[in-house]
Each structure stands twice: as C-alpha cells, then as structure tokens.
Amino acid sequence: MAKFEPVLMANMQKPDSHTIKVYEAGGGYRALKKALKEMTPEQVTDTVKASNLRGRGGAGFPTGLKWTFLPKNHPGPIYMCINADESEPGTFNNRYLMELDPHQVIEGIILSCYATKAVTAYLYIRVEYPLSRKRLQSAIDECYAAGYLGKNILGTQFSLDIFIHVGAAAYICGEETGLIESLEGKRAWPRIKPPFPAIEGVFRKPTVVNNIETAACVTHIIDRGPDWFKSIGVPADPNNPRDPGSYGPKLYCLSGHVNKPGCYEAPLGITCRQLIDEYGEGIWKGRKGKAAIPGGISMGLLTEKEFDTPLDFAGPGKVGCLGLGTAAVVVMDETVNMVDFLYNSCRFFAHESCGQCTPCREGTHWSLTMLERIRAGKGRLRDLDLLLEIGDSIGIIPGTTICGLSDGAAWPIKNAIRKFRSDFEEYIKRTNPTGYMVTEPVPALAGAGHH
Amino acid sequence: MSTTTAKKILTDEMIEAIKSYIPRYPSKQAVTLPALHIVNDRLRYVPLQAVVEIAEILGLAPAQVQDTLSFYGYFKQDKPHGEVRAWVCRSVSCFLRGSDELLDHMCHKAGLKPGECSANGKLTIEFGECLGACEMAPCILEGDGLVANVTHEMADKILEKYK
Ligand SMILES: Cc1cc2nc3c(=O)[nH]c(=O)nc-3n(C[C@H](O)[C@H](O)[C@H](O)COP(=O)(O)O)c2cc1C
Ligand code: SF4
Numbered sequence: 001m002a003k004f005e006p007v008l009m010a011n012m013q014k015p016d017s018h019t020i021k022v023y024e025a026g027g028g029y030r031a032l033k034k035a036l037k038e039m040t041p042e043q044v045t046d047t048v049k050a051s052n053l054r055g056r057g058g059a060g061f062p063t064g065l066k067w068t069f070l071p072k073n074h075p076g077p078i079y080m081c082i083n084a085d086e087s088e089p090g091t092f093n094n095r096y097l098m099e100l101d102p103h104q105v106i107e108g109i110i111l112s113c114y115a116t117k118a119v120t121a122y123l124y125i126r127v128e129y130p131l132s133r134k135r136l137q138s139a140i141d142e143c144y145a146a147g148y149l150g151k152n153i154l155g156t157q158f159s160l161d162i163f164i165h166v167g168a169a170a171y172i173c174g175e176e177t178g179l180i181e182s183l184e185g186k187r188a189w190p191r192i193k194p195p196f197p198a199i200e201g202v203f204r205k206p207t208v209v210n211n212i213e214t215a216a217c218v219t220h221i222i223d224r225g226p227d228w229f230k231s232i233g234v235p236a237d238p239n240n241p242r243d244p245g246s247y248g249p250k251l252y253c254l255s256g257h258v259n260k261p262g263c264y265e266a267p268l269g270i271t272c273r274q275l276i277d278e279y280g281e282g283i284w285k286g287r288k289g290k291a292a293i294p295g296g297i298s299m300g301l302l303t304e305k306e307f308d309t310p311l312d313f314a315g316p317g318k319v320g321c322l323g324l325g326t327a328a329v330v331v332m333d334e335t336v337n338m339v340d341f342l343y344n345s346c347r348f349f350a351h352e353s354c355g356q357c358t359p360c361r362e363g364t365h366w367s368l369t370m371l372e373r374i375r376a377g378k379g380r381l382r383d384l385d386l387l388l389e390i391g392d393s394i395g396i397i398p399g400t401t402i403c404g405l406s407d408g409a410a411w412p413i414k415n416a417i418r419k420f421r422s423d424f425e426e427y428i429k430r431t432n433p434t435g436y437m438v439t440e441p442v443p444a445l446a447g448a449g450h451h
Numbered sequence: 452m453s454t455t456t457a458k459k460i461l462t463d464e465m466i467e468a469i470k471s472y473i474p475r476y477p478s479k480q481a482v483t484l485p486a487l488h489i490v491n492d493r494l495r496y497v498p499l500q501a502v503v504e505i506a507e508i509l510g511l512a513p514a515q516v517q518d519t520l521s522f523y524g525y526f527k528q529d530k531p532h533g534e535v536r537a538w539v540c541r542s543v544s545c546f547l548r549g550s551d552e553l554l555d556h557m558c559h560k561a562g563l564k565p566g567e568c569s570a571n572g573k574l575t576i577e578f579g580e581c582l583g584a585c586e587m588a589p590c591i592l593e594g595d596g597l598v599a600n601v602t603h604e605m606a607d608k609i610l611e612k613y614k
C-alpha cells in the first residue's frame with residue numbers, strides 16, 4: 001500500500017486546529033472562494049457528482065445524485081439538514097471532525113448549500129456532544145464575522161444561515177426522516193417514503209440530509225477536484241453497472257479489544273485486519289480475535305476468518321453483513337461469548353425502537369426478553385429459531401417496517417446465531433441442562449420488562 | 452390557558468431565550484426542543500406547568516408539547532435531576548470493556564438506581580447508549596465533561612465529588 005496522506009485529519013494535530021486562523025493558514029476557505037467566484041451551483045453539483053462521493057452517514061447513497069433529486073426551478077425555500085446525531089454504537093468520526101476541525105465541515109456545508117440553493121442549514125447535533133456543539137458554534141460565529149455566512153457571502157448573491165439544533169438522546173433522530181420530524185418539534189417518528197426528503201422534507205419543503213463527514217469531503221473535492229478523489233479507494237465494479245465505486249478517504253473508528261483504539265483515516269477499502277493490525281496495533285492482551293462489527297452495530301458481524309474483508313461499500317455485504325455502515329469497527333477477542341454480545345445488541349435496539357411499527361417494537365423487545373432468559377440459564381434451543389424468525393422478518397429489507405432501525409436490529413441477530421451458533425448451543429445446554437430441549441411455551445422471567 | 456391559576460414557572464429570561472429561537476424556523480413548533488432544553492438547563496426538569504407555558508408561547512396545544520417531551524426520555528418531569536448527570540455508557544464498545552459492571556458498581560456504591568438523584572440533589576447516575584467516545588471505553592459523560600477509560604477507582608472518585 002502506497003503511503004497514504006491523511007486529508008480529513010491533516011489539520012487535527014495542529015494547536016488550535018478548531019479556529020478559523022489555523023484553518024485558513026492551511027488553505028481553508030480556498031475552495032469556497034473558488035466556487036463562489038468561478039463556479040455556478042450546477043458546476044459544484046456536477047463536480048461532486050463526478051467524484052462519485054457516497055454519503056458517509058451509513059447508507060452510502062451518491063451525494064451528487066441525491067442533490068439532483070431536488071425539483072428544478074423550485075420557488076424555495078430549500079433546506080439543508082446536516083446530520084450530526086451520530087449515535088450508531090461504535091461510531092465517533094463525526095465527533096473528531098467537529099471537535100478538531102469544524103471549519104472544514106462548515107466549509108463543506110456552505111458549498112453544499114450553494115450547490116443545492118439551500119437558504120438555511122440546520123445542523124442537528126446530539127445532546128451528548130457538548131464540546132462539538134461549542135466548537136461548531138464558535139466556528140459558525142467566526143464565519144459570520146469573516147463574511148462566509150450571512151447575507152451576500154463574499155459579495156455574491158448567495159446568502160446562508162446555519163443554525164445548530166440540539167437533540168435529546170434518541171438514536172432514531174439520526175434516521176433522516178426521524179431527524180426531520182424531530183427538527184419540526186415532534187416525536188422522531190420516521191416517515192413513510194416516498195415522498196423522499198428531496199421532494200418533501202422539513203417544513204414540507206425540498207430538503208437534503210447529509211452527514212458531517214460527507215460535508216467535509218465536499219470541501220476537499222471542490223478544492224482538489226474529482227480526479228484526485230477518485231484516485232483514492234476502490235474503483236467501481238465494471239460488471240455491476242449499479243456500483244458507483246468506493247472512492248475517497250474515510251475515517252475509520254476502531255474500538256473494542258484492540259491495543260490502540262482510535263479514529264484513523266485510510267483509503268476506502270483497507271481490510272478489517274489491516275485496520276486492526278496496522279492502525280490498532282493488534283488485538284489486546286496478546287489474544288486472538290473472534291469477531292468484529294464492520295461498520296457500527298447495525299451491520300452485523302465478521303468472523304475472524306472474514307477479517308480480510310475490504311471495508312469499502314461493497315465488502316461487508318459479500319460476507320453476509322448489512323453493509324459498510326459508518327465504518328466503525330468494534331473488535332471482540334476470543335474470550336467474548338456471543339450470547340453476551342447479542343444481549344447487548346438487543347438491549348440497544350429495544351431501547352431505541354421508536355415504537356411506530358409493530359414488527360420492530362415487538363421484535364426488538366421479545367428478542368431482548370429471550371436473551372435475558374437465555375442469560376439467566378433458562379434458554380432453550382428452540383429460542384434460537386425464534387430469534388432467527390424475528391431476525392428474518394423485521395426491517396425494510398423484508399418489507400415490514402418504516403425505517404432501517406429494525407434491519408439494524410435484525411442483522412446482529414442473524415449473523416450472531418448463524419455464524420456463531422455453537423456458542424449459543426453450548427451456553428444453553430450448559431446453563432439449562434434439564435430444560436434446553438423444552439419446546440412448549442415457557443413463562444416469562446419474573447421482573448422482565450425493560451427500559 | 453390564561454385563566455389558569457397555577458403559579459407561572461418560566462422566568463422572563465427563559466421566555467426571552469425561547470422567543471429568540473422563533474425567527475430561526477418557519478414554524479413555531481420547531482422551537483419545541485430548544486424550549487424544552489432552555490427550561491431543562493435551568494430547572495433540571497420540565498414540569499407540566501412549564502409545558503403549558505411553552506405551548507402558549509409557541510401557539511400550540513399543551514398536548515403537542517407534552518407528546519414531544521414524552522418521546523425523549525431525556526427530559527424529566529416529576530422532579531429535578533441532579534446538578535450533574537453522569538451518563539455511564541452501556542453500548543457495545545463500553546460493554547466489552549466492563550461498562551455493565553461499572554454501572555452496577557456506581558449504583559451500588561451510591562445506593563441509587565439509574566435515573567435516580569442523590570438525596571443531596573447533586574448527582575444523578577444514568578445509563579447512556581453509545582456516547583460517541585468508544586475509543587475511550589468505558590466512558591462516562593459527567594455533566595459536560597467526558598471521563599475516559601473509567602476504572603472502579605475513578606468512578607469512586609467521581610462519586611466522592613458529589614457527596
Ligand atoms: C436508525 C438509523 C439511524 C441513523 N443514524 C444516522 C446518524 O446518526 N448520522 C447520519 O449521518 N446518518 C444516520 N443514518 C442515515 C441517515 O438516514 C441518512 O442516510 C444520512 O444522514 C444521509 O447522509 P449522507 O448521504 O451524507 O450519508 C441513520 C439511519 C438509520 C436507519
Ligand atoms: S422500524 Fe422501528 S424505529 Fe423505524 S419507524 Fe418502525 S418502529 Fe420506528
């Protein structure tokens with residue numbers, strides 16, 4: 001692998017990297033000046049489109065293409081929602097960007113609004129990120145003072161306001177239509193699509209929802225050009241006309257049982273093993289690896305044998321995972337029992353299901369109830385098939401729910417039981433030697449019922 | 452609403468702060484979350500009377516504000532949370548590094564259940580889902596400050612501070 005030079009993290013080591021002074025000294029706001037003076041909004045969109053940038057928030061949808069879904073010649077207003085709800089377990093790359101280099105994010109937001117003709121950007125940030133919020137707000141204030149935000153930016157006809165909107169500790173606010181409902185002051189119940197936000201989003205107006213890292217990438221694409229962006233990463237599969245490739249740098253989050261957890265910038269497509277060994281300095285305590293989450297808990301699990309999977313948009317799907325997700329890798333060593341992992345995963349999704357769709361609300365809660373019973377030594381082998389039945393039937397992929405939270409709940413169940421079934425069988429037989437073969441209904445545990 | 456005899460709970464400062472958000476959005480309802488935060492930051496809870504007054508400012512039915520509030524577990528309504536809320540992360544990366552034991556240890560030591568406020572009103576221990584600081588697992592968000600790689604000894608020191 002040729003030496004890769006970090007771009008998104010290039011500024012982060014400098015003292016006061018979050019200030020406009022340091023950012024501008026490193027070439028900051030050069031892209032904005034170029035775009036506003038030399039490019040039309042359509043040219044900015046075309047440049048982003050040509051780069052094949054795919055959204056970094058989890059779904060990997062091509063950003064430039066999403067922008068072109070906005071209605072042409074709409075009387076406006078068009079809104080930009082920047083998704084800084086970052087709540088996917090294992091994920092913290094947006095936090096790095098906001099805390100240590102908020103201006104490259106803001107520059108990308110301004111460029112994205114210029115391209116889409118958005119007049120207001122709402123930056124929806126989770127309440128658990130006080131330092132990010134503070135740094136962003138001071139970056140925004142610096143931009144107003146510098147004439148990069150407000151009326152007639154850099155003397156052009158383009159005007160823009162960015163407002164920070166603080167969430168209230170609910171994972172579902174990260175789903176784009178949940179975010180929109182929450183921003184409107186309602187419970188964050190995701191909307192049935194279509195209509196997609198580009199047609200009818202926040203305040204019933206055309207809306208783009210983009211992730212923080214996506215915005216940061218836009219800055220560099222305008223600054224360095226789409227060819228530079230496409231020189232990094234994994235090219236499109238020539239045999240698959242629907243594959244836009246996995247181009248550009250990516251911030252990978254690494255946590256769990258590794259020696260050096262952290263946020264690392266690498267070209268899209270490095271393997272999980274490279275990330276663990278070359279960046280994370282290996283599995284901790286001299287142990288072996290057992291499993292890894294490839295991109296946030298919703299994506300499912302890689303077995304140790306699958307650690308050579310490239311972490312690009314197409315990679316994890318080839319080994320039965322949901323996808324690349326947020327590229328947040330969580331490593332589990334050989335001592336981890338998958339019963340415990342799955343209990344944790346089910347607990348998270350039962351807590352975070354918004355409750356709107358019955359399969360998701362009931363499926364996440366019953367899977368947690370079963371895992372609690374298994375952990376209490378009352379598991380039955382039959383429970384594994386019941387769990388798989390839930391896993392196979394909740395989500396937008398099987399077509400039973402409104403949003404993807406339940407696909408995220410389903411994948412860890414399916415992957416854990418199908419890839420690590422012996423862990424579950426051994427645990428159940430060992431802890432419930434007299435009852436593991438029971439197939440009749442069993443009473444719920446006393447005191448069951450959870451947050 | 453104006454006929455209510457209940458004592459007003461929002462101060463002029465809070466009302467001004469809430470109103471300052473109105474020009475940011477094309478709908479007043481969008482100020483619901485900011486308003487709940489403004490009240491919660493100052494009172495450490497959002498009692499029903501505050502909900503009624505927020506609704507009045509925003510031209511909403513109190514039920515609309517209450518509906519939103521009740522969706523987000525973040526806002527307490529019966530009594531204030533502690534001066535500081537300590538959020539102990541329990542999601543996967545922290546779980547793998549002992550967060551469930553850490554939360555149990557803290558709750559046991561403080562004699563509190565998650566979500567409960569200490570008798571002196573200084574501390575509420577909460578469980579949180581991923582705090583976005585997984586490289587520092589297990590971690591606690593203590594007020595606005597993140598505490599990284601928390602051991603049981605470090606947790607004891609946190610509890611000590613609020614005794
Ligand atoms: C349950 C759920 C939670 C999500 N959470 C986030 C999040 O925290 N941040 C984010 O950017 N995208 C999140 N997404 C993806 C968004 O719906 C959306 O695809 C994304 O913000 C679009 O931005 P992008 O195209 O720049 O990636 C979530 C999706 C689902 C289904
Ligand atoms: S799938 Fe789950 S989280 Fe998504 S809308 Fe339905 S109930 Fe809510």
Ligand code: FES
Nearest residue numbers: 540545582584585
């Ligand atoms: S899992 Fe605890 S901070 Fe992410």
